[in-house]
Amino acid sequence: xxxxxxxxxxxxxHFDASRLIARGVRSSPTxxxxxDLAYARHLLDTGADLRPVAWLGGTLRTVEPAAxxxxxxxxxxxxxxxxxxxRAGPVAGEARIAGFLRGERVARYRPPTPPxxxxxxxxxxxxxxxxxADRTLTRDGFKPRPVFRPGPAGGTYLNVSHHHLxxxxxxxxxxxxxQTVIFVHDLIPIDHPEYCRPGDDAKHRARMxxxxxxxxxxxxxxxxxxxxxxxxxxxCGKVDLPVTVAPLGIDRPPPADAAPFxxxxxxxxxxxxxxxxxxxxxxxxIWRRLxxxxxxxxxxxxxxxxxxxxxxxVIDMLERSPPLEDxxxxxxxxxxxxxxxxxxxxxxxxMPSFTEGFGLPVAEALAAGVPVIASxxxxxxxxxxxxxxxxxxxxxxxxxxxxxxxxxxxxxxRAAQTARMADYRAPDWARHFRLAHI
Numbered sequence: 001x002x003x004x005x006x007x008x009x010x011x012x013x014h015f016d017a018s019r020l021i022a023r024g025v026r027s028s029p030t031x032x033x034x035x036d037l038a039y040a041r042h043l044l045d046t047g048a049d050l051r052p053v054a055w056l057g058g059t060l061r062t063v064e065p066a067a068x069x070x071x072x073x074x075x076x077x078x079x080x081x082x083x084x085x086x087r088a089g090p091v092a093g094e095a096r097i098a099g100f101l102r103g104e105r106v107a108r109y110r111p112p113t114p115p116x117x118x119x120x121x122x123x124x125x126x127x128x129x130x131x132x133a134d135r136t137l138t139r140d141g142f143k144p145r146p147v148f149r150p151g152p153a154g155g156t157y158l159n160v161s162h163h164h165l166x167x168x169x170x171x172x173x174x175x176x177x178x179q180t181v182i183f184v185h186d187l188i189p190i191d192h193p194e195y196c197r198p199g200d201d202a203k204h205r206a207r208m209x210x211x212x213x214x215x216x217x218x219x220x221x222x223x224x225x226x227x228x229x230x231x232x233x234x235x236c237g238k239v240d241l242p243v244t245v246a247p248l249g250i251d252r253p254p255p256a257d258a259a260p261f262x263x264x265x266x267x268x269x270x271x272x273x274x275x276x277x278x279x280x281x282x283x284x285x286i287w288r289r290l291x292x293x294x295x296x297x298x299x300x301x302x303x304x305x306x307x308x309x310x311x312x313x314v315i316d317m318l319e320r321s322p323p324l325e326d327x328x329x330x331x332x333x334x335x336x337x338x339x340x341x342x343x344x345x346x347x348x349x350x351m352p353s354f355t356e357g358f359g360l361p362v363a364e365a366l367a368a369g370v371p372v373i374a375s376x377x378x379x380x381x382x383x384x385x386x387x388x389x390x391x392x393x394x395x396x397x398x399x400x401x402x403x404x405x406x407x408x409x410x411x412x413x414r415a416a417q418t419a420r421m422a423d424y425r426a427p428d429w430a431r432h433f434r435l436a437h438i
Contacts (some may be wrong), residue, residue: 005214013156013176015043017063018054019161020075028306028333030273031360032185035221035248036161037072039183039428042438044069053148053157055164060148060173080336094338100329101300101345108319109330111307159183160219165207171214179216186221186357187228188277195277195308195354204213212236218243221358221437224378230251246436247383249429250364251336258337260345266407267300269346271339271361272353275308279352279375279393284317284324286400291323299407301350302328302342302371340368347406347414348373351380352393359383367426371417373402383427387420389413 020036023029029037031191043050044065052063100106109235150173157174160183164170174180189196212220212233218241220226226243233241272278282303290298307315318330334342343349349365351374359379365372372388373381380390391398405413 011041011156012049012051014148014155014157014174015040015050015052015240016054016157016159016161016163017052018056018069019163020068020072021056021063022163024071024075024078026306026333027078028335029157029277031248031358032161032250033079034183034360035183037076038249038251039071039158039160039438040068042429042433044072051155055167056172058169062146062148081366085211094341097302097329097331097338097342098261100302101261101265101267102262104335105326106329108325109332111332120237123398136370143412148173150177153181156181162204162207165210166203168210171210178256181217181219182204182211182213182215184211184225184229186225187232188355188357189304190232191228192277192355195275195310208232211240212241212353216242219246219249220244221246222379222382224382225357244436246432247427248358249427249432250367258344261341263300263345265298265300266347266409267302267345268348268350268403268406269302269304269342270350270352271304272351273305273308274303274311274314276310277354279354280311280314281317282352282393282396284314284321284328286396286403287328288317288321288323289400290403291327296326298327299403301328302346303328304332304334304339304342306333343368343370346370347411350390350403351375351395352391352399353377353380354393356380362388363426366424367423369418371406371414373399373406384424387417387424389417 017040019033020040023033023036026033040052050065050068052068053060054063055061064379066343085252096106155178157178158181162183162185165182171180171406187204187208189200190208193201208229211229213236218229219242220229223245226245229243230241233239238431244354270278270280270283274280282305283303287298287301303318317324318328331342343365349373351362351372353359353375355377356379359374359377362372362374363383366384366387372384374388374390375393376390377393380388384390389402391402402413405411408414
C-alpha cells in the first residue's frame with residue numbers, strides 16, 4: 001500500500017517501539033499503549049519505510065520490521081484476552097464476574113504476582129537489569145541487535161509513548177539527521193504532582209524540556225493538552241512550538257452482539273488504572289452510602305483496571321469495607337472481549353476523574369452506545385460535548401442522584417442521554433492520522 005497523500009515524512013521512519021516491547025508483561029493496555037499500538041499498525045499497514053528502534057540496555061538499537069509486526073500480532077491477542085494459558089491464574093475471570101452480577105458473594109480481588117506466560121517470555125527477553133536488556137526483537141525472537149547509527153540527512157524519529165524522553169542520551173543517539181516528531185499525551189505530572197508517584201513530576205518535566213528543545217513537530221490529543229504544553233514551552237523560552245491537535249481515534253467499538261452478563265441488579269462500570277486522579281474514592285463512598293441505605297436493592301459497581309499508586313485509602317475500602325463486599329467488584333485488568341461484555345450490560349460508565357489529557361474510555365463508551373456520567377473537566381467537554389452527564393467531581397450528592405436515577409427502570413435521564421447519543425460522532429483513527437499528516 002502506498003503512503004497516504006499529505007504525509008510530512010520524508011525518508012525512513014524510526015518508530016520508537018520501546019514501550020510496546022516492554023508492555024508485553026502487562027495483561028491489558030493503558031490508553032497510551034493503545035495509541036502506541038495504533039501508530040505501529042498504521043505505519044506497517046500503509047507501507048511506510050519503517051525502521052523501528054528501541055532503547056534497550058542503555059542504548060538505542062534497531063528492530064526488524066517483520067519481527068515487530070509478528071510481535072504486535074501476538075501482543076494484540078494477549079491484550080484481547082489471550083490464550084487459555086494467558087488467562088490462567090488468579091486474575092479475575094468470567095466466572096467470578098458472572099457470579100457477582102448474579103448476586104452471589106465472591107472472593108475479593110487479590111492482584112496476581114506472576115506475569116502471564118506471554119509476559120514471562122517478554123520479561124526474560126528484555127526485562128531485568130543485569131539480564132538480557134541488550135536484546136531486542138528480530139525475526140527469530142529476541143536477539144542482540146546492532147546499535148542504531150544515525151544515517152544521512154532525512155528520515156524521522158517518531159515517539160508516541162513518552163517512553164525514555166527524559167534521557168538526553170536518547171536524543172544524542174539520534175544524531176542531527178532525523179526530524180523528530182513526538183506525541184505528548186498530557187502534562188498531568190507537572191500540573192498535578194499530587195496525583196502521581198513521588199519524582200514523576202521531575203521526570204516528566206525533563207521529558208517536556210527535551211520535547212521543547214528537540215521536537216520539530218509535536219502531536220497532542222486535545223486542545224487542552226496543547227494549551228498546557230504551549231504554556232510549559234513558554235516557561236522554557238519557546239513561544240513557537242509547532243503543535244498539532246489530533247484527537248485520538250478509538251479502537252473498533254465493542255461488537256453489537258457482545259452478550260451482556262445476566263445481572264440481578266443494575267450495575268455500573270468504571271474503567272482505568274486505580275490512581276488518585278481517577279477519583280475512585282468518590283465512587284466507593286457513594287456505594288457505601290447506597291449499600292447502607294438501600295441494602296440488597298443497591299445497584300452494583302464493577303471497578304475495572306489495575307492498581308496504581310498513592311491509593312491506600314481506596315485499597316482499604318475495596319479490601320476491608322463490609323458494605324462494599326456485596327455491592328462492589330474489583331476485577332483487575334481485563335481483556336477487550338470481557339470488557340465489551342461488561343460495558344454492554346452497564347447502566348452507564350462512570351468517570352469522575354479530576355483531570356485527563358483526553359479521556360479515552362468516555363469516547364469508547366459513547367461509541368458503543370453506553371451512557372456516560374463523567375466529571376465536568378475540559379478534556380471530557382472537548383471530546384464528548386453535551387452528550388454525557390457532566391458533574392462536578394467533588395459533588396457527591398449530585399453523583400448519588402445521577403447513579404440512582406440511571407439505575408431506575410425506566411430512567412428518564414438515561415433515556416435522554418441515549419437520545420443525545422444519536423448525534424455523537426466518535427473520533428476515529430483515519431481522521432487522526434489525516435490531521436497528524438501521518
